[in-house]
Amino acid sequence: MENLTPSFISPQVSSEDLKLETPLKLGILASGSGTNFEAIADAIKQQELNAKIPLLIYNNPQAKVQEKAAAFNIESKLLNHRHFKRREDLDQAIVDLFKSYNINWVIMAGWMRIVTPVLLGAFPNHVINIHPSLLPSFKGIKAVEQALEAGVKITGCTVHLASLEVDSGPILLQAAVPILQDDTPETLHARIQIQEHKIFPLAIALAAKKYP
Template sequence: MAAQCNVVVLISGSGSNLQALIDSFRDADQPARICAVISNRADAYGLERAKAAGIAAEVLDHKAFDGREAFDAALIELIDSHDPQLVVLAGFMRILSPAFVRHYQGRLLNIHPSLLPKHKGLHTHQRALEAADAEHGCSVHFVTEELDGGPLVVQAIIPVQSDDTPESLAQRVHVQEHRIYPLAVGWFASGRLRLGDHGAMLDGQSLPATGHLIRT
């Protein structure tokens, strides 16, 4: 069996996407191995999820540092101590410095609760309803210095119902997040996914600008 891909997951909150990743890569024959979970908040419930799964759980409090660059430098040092091939953002509520993003170029993934490039930033479900979008969903992308703007890997699309609320949309999007994030991480870990000069590539072929689309 090929060596597993070491993955470090960064969180700030409950860690539901972390749990989906833990569940997907629990078996020894899976391509990815989560070797550490790091949070900038000591009260993040995702740390308990990591401990329950026997994964190293560490806290690096951003409030203990003088500015974003200092925190990110310390975070790089902590991440690199685990020698990961991939770093995964799973509800990590920090805007990353350009130096951090460059350090992990091509091996840093994020999931965002909208069909990027629509609705970058926060409050995506409310904004999708206010825009009267017929479809909504979530996106996995490589992280670049542009916020929520890196090359798309995979998007899951759900129809917006006439009676949807931000809460009902969020619930249905979460289900899809838990499907596509392990899928993308598995592609990367098995060597199928990489960041090329002109965007994301799967099995040696350039993915379209939308990434791989999954409709539900």
């Protein structure tokens, strides 16, 4: 069985683990530049992940992710969170849109909003998040800066099922990233992102196997 992941990614993933008979229908949530969205879309294009992305939803009108979606000919819609009085109202709008596109997995690819039971209840065990630390360490914002301030020697990234508690939920896949003596938040975050782009498509396939 061919092993597809180096030792610093856990669990180890084989080609057999990633075979999906039925294409997944992914609804992507993103707030920023969209590098993780791009990694997922590229994995689909390269036939490494058996999935489709019918719709991207973004909440920041200036988000560069909309340009990346256009480059992949993927439809995108803006749901500006500032136009909703409550988090639950935003999540309901997300649910309504994703359901209308027959989405079966929700992927938070740099989604900078706290989710509510409205979204999680509509897609039970089918909402996936990525975070730039080895959870449960360094939850919340500025995880890279937290790791540097703590003086740890290894950090990384985690893909997990989303839960009501921020940056919690069952862990799907993690990748370790050593911290170098001269690292800054920018240099460390750049190396973490390289691993994020590797493990996110893998984790989506693993989740689909574990939570069909």
